[in-house]
Amino acid sequence: MLRTLRGIPLLGCLLGSLGCHGQPPAPPPVPKGDYSAIIRYLQARIPRDMAQANVPGLSIALVNGQELIWARGFGMADKALGLPVTPNTAFRAGAISKLLTASAALQLVEQQRLALDAPIQQTLREFYVRSRFHTDQQAADRDITLRRLLSHQSGLPSEHLRDLRNSFAMGQMPMRVSGVWLSTPPGTQVAYSNLGYALVGAAIERSSGKDFETQLQHSLLKPLEMHHTSFVGTAAQVGYRAQGYQEGIASTDAQVRDLAAGGVWASPKDLSHYVQMLFAEGLYKGNRVMARRSIDEMFTQQNTGNALDFDCQIGLAWFLAPCGDEPIGPGIRTYQHSGGGDDFAAQLTVLPDQQLAVIIMANDSNAEDLVATLATDTLRLMLQAHTGEPVCSDDCQAPRHGLKLRQVPAAIDRQRLAGFYATAWGVFRIRDDANRLHGELAGYDFELLRDDHGWLRAQKRVLGFWLKDLGELGRIQLDVITVQGRQMLTARSHGQRIAIGERIQPPPLPMAWADTVGTYQVLNTHEPDAPLSGISVRLEDGFLVIRGQLHDEPLTDYILLPVDNAHAVLAGNGYGLGDTVSRQVNGLSASGYSFKRTHPPLSF
Numbered sequence: 316m317l318r319t320l321r322g323i324p325l326l327g328c329l330l331g332s333l334g335c336h337g338q339p340p341a342p343p344p345v346p347k348g349d350y351s352a353i354i355r356y357l358q359a360r361i362p363r364d365m366a367q368a369n370v371p372g373l374s375i376a377l378v379n380g381q382e383l384i385w386a387r388g389f390g391m392a393d394k395a396l397g398l399p400v401t402p403n404t405a406f407r408a409g410a411i412s413k414l415l416t417a418s419a420a421l422q423l424v425e426q427q428r429l430a431l432d433a434p435i436q437q438t439l440r441e442f443y444v445r446s447r448f449h450t451d452q453q454a455a456d457r458d459i460t461l462r463r464l465l466s467h468q469s470g471l472p473s474e475h476l477r478d479l480r481n482s483f484a485m486g487q488m489p490m491r492v493s494g495v496w497l498s499t500p501p502g503t504q505v506a507y508s509n510l511g512y513a514l515v516g517a518a519i520e521r522s523s524g525k526d527f528e529t530q531l532q533h534s535l536l537k538p539l540e541m542h543h544t545s546f547v548g549t550a551a552q553v554g555y556r557a558q559g560y561q562e563g564i565a566s567t568d569a570q571v572r573d574l575a576a577g578g579v580w581a582s583p584k585d586l587s588h589y590v591q592m593l594f595a596e597g598l599y600k601g602n603r604v605m606a607r608r609s610i611d612e613m614f615t616q617q618n619t620g621n622a623l624d625f626d627c628q629i630g631l632a633w634f635l636a637p638c639g640d641e642p643i644g645p646g647i648r649t650y651q652h653s654g655g656g657d658d659f660a661a662q663l664t665v666l667p668d669q670q671l672a673v674i675i676m677a678n679d680s681n682a683e684d685l686v687a688t689l690a691t692d693t694l695r696l697m698l699q700a701h702t703g704e705p706v707c708s709d710d711c712q713a714p715r716h717g718l719k720l721r722q723v724p725a726a727i728d729r730q731r732l733a734g735f736y737a738t739a740w741g742v743f744r745i746r747d748d749a750n751r752l753h754g755e756l757a758g759y760d761f762e763l764l765r766d767d768h769g770w771l772r773a774q775k776r777v778l779g780f781w782l783k784d785l786g787e788l789g790r791i792q793l794d795v796i797t798v799q800g801r802q803m804l805t806a807r808s809h810g811q812r813i814a815i816g817e818r819i820q821p822p823p824l825p826m827a828w829a830d831t832v833g834t835y836q837v838l839n840t841h842e843p844d845a846p847l848s849g850i851s852v853r854l855e856d857g858f859l860v861i862r863g864q865l866h867d868e869p870l871t872d873y874i875l876l877p878v879d880n881a882h883a884v885l886a887g888n889g890y891g892l893g894d895t896v897s898r899q900v901n902g903l904s905a906s907g908y909s910f911k912r913t914h915p916p917l918s919f
Contacts, residue, residue: 406659512577660677
């Protein structure tokens with residue numbers, strides 16, 4: 316909750332005005348089986364793409380079945396030291412860590428030390444939750460299972476921000492977060508949760524009797540000969556790890572508390588061994604690493620029937636559909652996971668039916684769009700080499716130009732759509748103003764028009780002329796539909812429907828919460844790199860709006876909905892939403908932090 320915009324899943328492409336659809340050089344014709352043509356093309360393209368995006372270093376690996384076709388490093392792992400990227404250079408892989416964590420948990424399920432559908436409280440006995448969705452609080456505890464944690468359906472908050480950069484032992488997390496309020500009803504929708512994976516890491520330690528790193532090395536990493544992969548240490552401590560950069564400037568290697576969710580260092584070459592094991596149904600070089608049934612379980616959709624997930628399918632850790640990203644090709648099954656933040660970017664994508672995979676990692680905050688586009692284009696070429704036929708004609712990519720037909724929504728349509736929408740990126744305001752429909756999201760102002768298919772599209776005018784490109788925001792098609800009695804703002808991107816936000820009506824405002832308007836500073840924190848320094852609460856059009864503050868940087872606005880005199884929630888559903896904010900004697904508390912009022916109510 317209350318995060319900066321950077322690092323929220325899908326945000327880079329949704330709001331990026333340029334990067335997602337930059338024009339790479341035309342790929343060559345690729346005869347069947349000729350991967351050398353792909354390698355030559357990538358050797359020419361990658362340095363140019365890196366220079367355009369100001370990315371210091373990048374590493375890539377291509378896999379075909381049990382063969383590592385190619386692994387190569389480009390650019391600099393450390394500019395100051397003059398260290399080049401090699402195939403063995405390890406990058407922080409971020410959320411790709413979850414794939415390894417889920418695999419290690421399933422190994423313990425095979426050994427009957429963990430159970431997929433038993434309450435996680437059987438292993439982490441000190442952990443309990445509080446729920447506004449259950450009348451029986453013990454039932455809420457029973458609903459938190461390993462399966463739901465691994466598939467982001469536990470209902471837990473996305474993050475526990477307090478001590479996010481601390482290095483205390485993983486086994487302390489269950490006690491530290493016990494009593495956390497659920498953000499969504501368990502088992503009803505996918506709500507991405509790093510906190511959930513931190514608990515999985517603790518369960519791995521508790522059930523194996525080993526610390527997390529030791530267990531992962533013993534059960535997974537060493538059997539897969541992943542010699543440059545580890546969840547501990549920093550780049551300064553290990554010479555073959557890349558330095559991270561933020562827009563070209565070297566950054567401090569951030570301490571990661573939730574190692575199981577995002578702490579792994581790895582090279583694409585090392586991760587290719589993991590992919591080969593998956594393709595071989597659990598075998599690596601003839602040795603059994605995982606049971607076939609565990610891999611089948613990872614790749615089985617877990618959220619069937621969740622109406623609010625729309626076309627986004629998830630397995631255990633793996634996303635089994637692009638979830639709004641550009642697909643590889645029509646009818647091509649694609650499983651993937653990306654990792655971003657902490658000045659690195661990574662993506663691992665596999666085509667299970669063809670047993671093709673690409674793994675790409677880079678060491679700059681600017682690299683997320685480059686990595687995503689390069690992964691998609693490379694897999695299309697690999698698929699062409701696999702089949703001998705081009706993957707795409709005109710049906711892989713959405714139109715990249717302005718609307719063919721721009722139509723101002725009718726008055727009744729504008730009235731129906733106008734309102735406040737809670738999204739993971741903050742408040743999406745849609746206003747009926749001067750007979751036009753205007754939108755504002757995360758600082759982007761635009762007009763909403765109906766396209767020739769009846770969808771809403773964002774457009775921008777300057778000096779009376781239509782701009783042709785608002786980035787991905789101008790290309791996706793928006794509309795509001797009712798699902799389970801909730802008005803959902805949805806987007807159609809590359810033929811898939813995904814949830815963007817939920818329309819929120821102004822609620823009755825109890826006096827206790829009206830009195831919380833003001834500014835607050837965080838209390839009792841000595842974190843060197845705390846994600847929050849304060850919050851503010853204000854009234855806007857009948858809503859309480861809460862905003863985080865990080866030193867002098869204002870963060871995102873969220874709608875705060877009172878539940879009772881003591882508790883309110885961040886409105887909406889999805890990443891960072893549904894989290895509980897509580898009133899205290901001298902202020903507010905949220906995500907493990909206590910906040911003390913510093914100023915009386917302000918006018919905004």
